[in-house]
Every structure is written in structure tokens, then in C-alpha cells.
Amino acid sequence: MRSLKIIVLASAFNGLTQRAWLELCQAGHVPSVVLFTNEDAVCEQIEHSGADLVICPFLKDRVPQQLWSNRQRPVVIIHPGIVGDRGASALDWAITNELERWGVTALQAVEEMDAGPVWATCEFNLPQGLRKSELYNGRVSDAAMRCIREVVEKFIAGTAPVPLDYNLPTVRGRLQPNMTQADRTFSWHDCARFIKRCIDAADGQPGVLASLAGGQYYVYDAHLDTRSGMPGQILAVHDDAVLVAVGDRSLWIGSLRRKPLPGEETFKRPARHVLGDQLREVPVLDWSIASQPFNVEAYQPIRYRESGLVGELTFEFYNGAMSTEQCQRLVQALQWAKARDTQVLLIKGGRGSFSNGVHLNVIQAAAVPGLEAWANIQAIDDVCQELLEARQLVVCGLTGSAGAGGVMLGLAADIVLAREGIVLNPHYRTMGLYGSEYWTYSLPRAVGQAMAEKLTEDCLPVSTRQALHMGMVQEIGPRCPDEFSLWLLQRANGVLSDPAYAAVRERKLLQDDQLVQHCRNAELQAMEQDMVHNRKQFAEKCRNFVFKRKACGTPQRLVADWARVQEVDLAV
Structure with a gap:
């Protein structure tokens, strides 16, 4: 298959966009990202780029006529709906109506939104009980990757897309209103x-x-x-x-x-934080792993079970954000789990993101955000410390995508096992942070010093296949979350006798505790400057993230050389 110059046009470089970019890179193509800022800028970047194809994995904006009217360089929309489905609330309606099957369709952009000819489609079963984010980052993301592969193959083969014909019985989707x-x-x-x-x-x-x-x-x-x-x-x-x-x-x-009141902006926070004093007379149910380790409560953000010599600790924090208090609860749970008579400690995430590090929304809401950030980073460092100092062999199961300190938290384990198809972002600098979570110890330990510096400076996403090749993860498990959980527990039960992990077991015995402590101290010294004294505009970047400010332009790290060269030529 020949290599293509592909523009990835998106409203944001979100998880699906990152996965599409990685998919195209690994297939041997040369993608370059364009974030939709304003119509004129987007048209200028793409028209003068020399791209062969434009793929839009996540685009909330209407494709300008100047772009979609060029039939020699198709613009392909990845729509989260079955063939014929149209509208911006596709997944919302699918979940609300409890549909049994749904899908993703790749269609060519035309004047009427979601009405263009079909390049590819992929359907899947739709289990009940899924959140929209779970569906989007799971089955929709998987189907989107299959559609993107098919689009590229058909484009190279010269195969034309099929016009959308609502008279065909196979076309079951219809135009749906935006959900209010x-x-x-x-x-x-x-x-x-x-x-x-x-x-x-x-x-x-x-x-x-x-x-x-x-x-x-x-x-x-x-x-x-x-x-x-x-x-x-x-x-x-x-x-x-x-x-x-x-x-x-x-x-x-x-x-x-x-x-919000008129002219006001509000943002999502933990419910207890939002309601505050209104909860003064409400009873507190204060169970924890330490006080009631094997209880049967339905809602347990941190839960524990044992299987043979393995203690399995699962933490599930919404959107992968870990506040100071959540980290403190996790530390207490880890201390209890480490005191159990087990030989392997398996830590894993829940059904969403594994972890994305500190809780930026809680930080932004604090009276002094910099001080809350400073407390938060020390608390998540304490979580990592518990893992690094564990007597047991620690296995981490990356059940979902992870970013920044969430990646480094996983790397504090002795063995890292990842679910197929997740995306890792092992860097901090886009948030104006040096980083902590013992990354200067655990990341070089996994990938070597040179690669650790490259990963944290390039600020690019990493696929599970790349992570395996680098040494960030040791094995990749099934894509299905339920199958992965079963596989993960099975592998955790086998690591003590697996000769492949003999070196890991020996390395654990030889850990340099003084070096580990030095790394933490040096990282926190830098992070105090970043969080408390705002030397690299962390406060502004945090605020922009929380209030979902749109990017002013496409970061240069996401622009391929071939597209950048064209920009220089245009300027001349």
C-alpha cells in the first residue's frame, strides 16, 4: 500500500482523533493535523498542503464548501451512526432508545451535513448500560478505525463511494434532531x-x-x-x-x-464539592476498604478482592481525574492491601480512563488553585510511593487510556499490562508542568533516558503497540473490557512463576531507594515553581482546559513536515 499525505481535520485532538492519527502513522501514512479554528485559516492550510485525502474523525464544525467541492481530494466524515443516520446527537439517541445495534459510517462531505456518499460502514452490538463516553471510546472508536482503514484502501484503489439511497432497505438510519x-x-x-x-x-x-x-x-x-x-x-x-x-x-x-446565571460559566465538579454546606444534615456513609474491605455496596469507587496469591485493587475515578482527597483514599486502600498476605498486588482502573493525573477541575475551583494543585501533586506522588515501596510484586492493568501523571502512576508498578487500543500520553509540558509522579525514575527505567526525554518533550500520543516496543508495557491484553479483566487476573496469577519476569523480580530487590527519593524531591522542587509560582503559565492553561477554550491554532508538533514546508512556501 502506498503512503498517503493525509490531513486529520478535527475540532479537538481528543482520544478518537489521537487514535486515528496513530492508526494512520502505523499504517505507513503521513498524517498532519489541522484543528478547526476558523474557516479561512482551515481552508488555507488544507488547500495549500498538497494533501491526498482529508479525514475528519471528530468534527463539530461544518466543512467549508471550498474544501468539500474538491472531488480530487475528498473530505471524509467519520459519523457515529449507521448508514443513513444524520444529526449531531447520534449516540445520545441510540442510548436513549435502547437500540440493540449501532454503527459508524464514513461518508464524503457535501453541502448537506451527513448526507454524502458512503465510503465505509461498520456495525456493532450495543449493550445496555453503557455511558456515552464508554460507547464513544470503545465500540465507536473501534468501528471508526475499521472505517478509516477501509476508506484509505478504497481511495488508493480508486474505488468511488456509494451514493446514499434511502430507498434501499439496508439504509435504516434517518435524520434525527439535535437532542435538547x-x-x-x-x-x-x-x-x-x-x-x-x-x-x-x-x-x-x-x-x-x-x-x-x-x-x-x-x-x-x-x-x-x-x-x-x-x-x-x-x-x-x-x-x-x-x-x-x-x-x-x-x-x-x-x-x-x-x-450558570446569565453571562456566567460553570464547570463540572464532584457532587459533594458542588453542594457543600447543603449536605450538612445528610448522613455520611463512611465505608472504605480498610473499614469494610469485602462489603457488597453497589457503589465503590475503590474496591478490593483476592484470588489466590493476588490482591486486586480497582480504582474508578470519573474521567480519570484524581483529586487530593481521592489520592488520599487510594493511599489508605493501598496501605491496607499491602498488609494482606498476598504476593502480587494488581492495581487496575475501572471502565473509563485509567488515570489522567491531578484533578484540574477541583484545582480550578479552589480558593487558591496553585496551592490546591501543589497539594494534589504531593498526594498523587504518595500513591506512586506506595506502589514503589510495596513488598508484593506490583502489576498494573491499564484498563483505559491514560495521560500525564496517570501514565507515570502506572509505570510505578513492576509490570504494566495494557488493554488493546488504548492511548497513552506520557508528557506534561502542554499544561505548563515539569511533571512528577516519580517520572524521572520510572520512565527512564522502562524506556531508557534518551527515549524518556523524547517522549516528554515531543508531547505526542503513544499507542499500545509503540508502548510495548519501547518497554513502557510488557504485554497487551484483549480489547474487550470484560475479557481484559479476566485475562489480567490470570496473568497476575502467573507472573511469580513466569521466567519472562525473572529480571523484573530481581530488579525489584535491587531498587535504589535513595535515588527514588531524590527523583521525587527534584520533581517537586520544579513543580512548586510551576504550580505555586506559575512560571510556565500552568494557571492559564488549567483555566483554558476547564472552561474548554477552543485552540487558537494547530500545535506545530502535530503538523507533518510536508505540510509545514508548504506553509513556508506559501509565506514566501
Whole structure:
């Protein structure tokens, strides 16, 4: 297959866009990213780039006519819907209507949105109970990669896309309206599963607006529970979540965003933080692994079980963000787990991101964000310290994508096993941070000093295949989350006798504790300058991230040499 110059046009360099970029790179093509800032800039960059093909894995903006009218260089939209489906709320409707099958379609951009000829399509079963983010980052992402591969193959072969014909019985999708809050609304008197489905369908954005504790809030991160009470009443608090009674039982709500006043901006935070003093009279259910290690509570952000000589500790923090308090709870859980009579400690994430490091939203909401960031980074360092000092052989299961300190937290383990298809971002500098989490020890230990410097300076995503080749991960497991969990526990049970890990076991015995402590001290010295004294504009970058400010342009690290050369020629 010949190599193509491909523009990846996207509204943001999000997880799906990163995976598409990696997929094209690994297939031998030369992708260059263009972030949609304004129509004129985008048209100029693409028209003068010399690109063969434009692929849009995540584009919320309308493709300008100047681009889609060029039939020699097609613009292909990756739409998260079956053939014939149109509209921006495809996944929201699929979850809300409890469809059994859904899909992804690659279609050519034309004047009418999502109405162009079809290049490729891929369908999949749609299990109930998935959040929109789980669906998007899981089955939709997998289907999108298959569509992108097929698009490229057909383009190289000279195969034309098939016109969309609603008269064909195979074309089942239809134009769907953008989902509004009126479409999402529920009453706390409704049944728990219905309410949860409404919240799941709005996961990430925009959330579902509901009345709670006398105010109006967008609600996120719902979990079923069996307790009951007066619908709409807050029954209890546990960790960061509040338990709300509904028609037939109750739901834990993990995150809220207050409805903004005119001209105001608000952002998502842990529910307990948002409601604050309004929870003074609400009972606190204060179980933990240390106090009730094997309880049967439905909602457990940190949970533990044992299998033979393996202790398995799972932590599941919404969107992979880890606040100071969450890190402190995880430290306590690790200390308890390390005292158990086990020989392997398996740590793993839940069903979303593995970890993305410190909790930027909680930091931004603090009275003094820099000081909260400083407390947060020390708390997540404490988590890493518990792993590095564990008596047991520590195995980390990267169940989802990870970024910045989340990657380094995983690397603090002795053995790292990753789920197929996740994306790692082992760098900090785009947030104006030097980085901590013992990265100056664990990353060179895994990949060597030269590669560690390259990864943290290039600030590019890494696929599981690349991570395996570099030594960041030791094995790659199944893509299916349930299959991966079973495989992970099986592998953890085998590492003590596996000759492939003999060197790892020996390395653990020879760990230089003084060097480890030196790395932490030096990192924190740099991070104090970044977080407390704002030497590299961390405060501004954090604010832009939390308030979802649109990029002013495409970062140069994402622009391929062939596209950059054309830009220079144009300027001359």
C-alpha cells in the first residue's frame, strides 16, 4: 500500500482523533493535523498542503464548501451512526432508545451535513448500560478505525463511494434532531434505570438538567443503588457522591455542574464539592476498604478482592481525574492491601480512563488553585510511593487510556499490562508542568533516558503497540473490557512463576531507594515553581482546559513536515 499525505481535520485532538492519527502513522501514512479554528485559516492550510485525502474523525464544525467541492481530494466524515443516520446527537439517541445495534459510517462531505456518499460502514452490538463516553471510546472508536482503514484502501484503489439511497432497505438510519434538554428530562419519581439511561446518554456533554437540593444542576456519573426514600431527597453522602432517592430505589450521582446565571460559566465538579454546606444534615456513609474491605455496596469507587496469591485493587475515578482527597483514599486502600498476605498486588482502573493525573477541575475551583494543585501533586506522588515501596510484586492493568501523571502512576508498578487500543500520553509540558509522579525514575527505567526525554518533550500520543516496543508495557491484553479483566487476573496469577519476569523480580530487590527519593524531591522542587509560582503559565492553561477554550491554532508538533514546508512556501 502506498503512503498517503493525509490531513486529520478535527475540532479537538481528543482520544478518537489521537487514535486515528496513530492508526494512520502505523499504517505507513503521513498524517498532519489541522484543528478547526476558523474557516479561512482551515481552508488555507488544507488547500495549500498538497494533501491526498482529508479525514475528519471528530468534527463539530461544518466543512467549508471550498474544501468539500474538491472531488480530487475528498473530505471524509467519520459519523457515529449507521448508514443513513444524520444529526449531531447520534449516540445520545441510540442510548436513549435502547437500540440493540449501532454503527459508524464514513461518508464524503457535501453541502448537506451527513448526507454524502458512503465510503465505509461498520456495525456493532450495543449493550445496555453503557455511558456515552464508554460507547464513544470503545465500540465507536473501534468501528471508526475499521472505517478509516477501509476508506484509505478504497481511495488508493480508486474505488468511488456509494451514493446514499434511502430507498434501499439496508439504509435504516434517518435524520434525527439535535437532542435538547426537553428530550433528556426526567422526574426523580421515575424508575432508577430510566433516569440512569437519561444521564448515561448525556455523559460528558451536556449532562441532564435537574432540580436537586433546591437548585438547578446538570447531573453526571450515575450509579444504581437499592436504598429508597422520598424521590428527589438526598439520602446520603459517600466519598464525593450523593445518593438521591428516585421512584423505585436510588442513584448515586458523582458529579454536578450548577446551572450558570446569565453571562456566567460553570464547570463540572464532584457532587459533594458542588453542594457543600447543603449536605450538612445528610448522613455520611463512611465505608472504605480498610473499614469494610469485602462489603457488597453497589457503589465503590475503590474496591478490593483476592484470588489466590493476588490482591486486586480497582480504582474508578470519573474521567480519570484524581483529586487530593481521592489520592488520599487510594493511599489508605493501598496501605491496607499491602498488609494482606498476598504476593502480587494488581492495581487496575475501572471502565473509563485509567488515570489522567491531578484533578484540574477541583484545582480550578479552589480558593487558591496553585496551592490546591501543589497539594494534589504531593498526594498523587504518595500513591506512586506506595506502589514503589510495596513488598508484593506490583502489576498494573491499564484498563483505559491514560495521560500525564496517570501514565507515570502506572509505570510505578513492576509490570504494566495494557488493554488493546488504548492511548497513552506520557508528557506534561502542554499544561505548563515539569511533571512528577516519580517520572524521572520510572520512565527512564522502562524506556531508557534518551527515549524518556523524547517522549516528554515531543508531547505526542503513544499507542499500545509503540508502548510495548519501547518497554513502557510488557504485554497487551484483549480489547474487550470484560475479557481484559479476566485475562489480567490470570496473568497476575502467573507472573511469580513466569521466567519472562525473572529480571523484573530481581530488579525489584535491587531498587535504589535513595535515588527514588531524590527523583521525587527534584520533581517537586520544579513543580512548586510551576504550580505555586506559575512560571510556565500552568494557571492559564488549567483555566483554558476547564472552561474548554477552543485552540487558537494547530500545535506545530502535530503538523507533518510536508505540510509545514508548504506553509513556508506559501509565506514566501
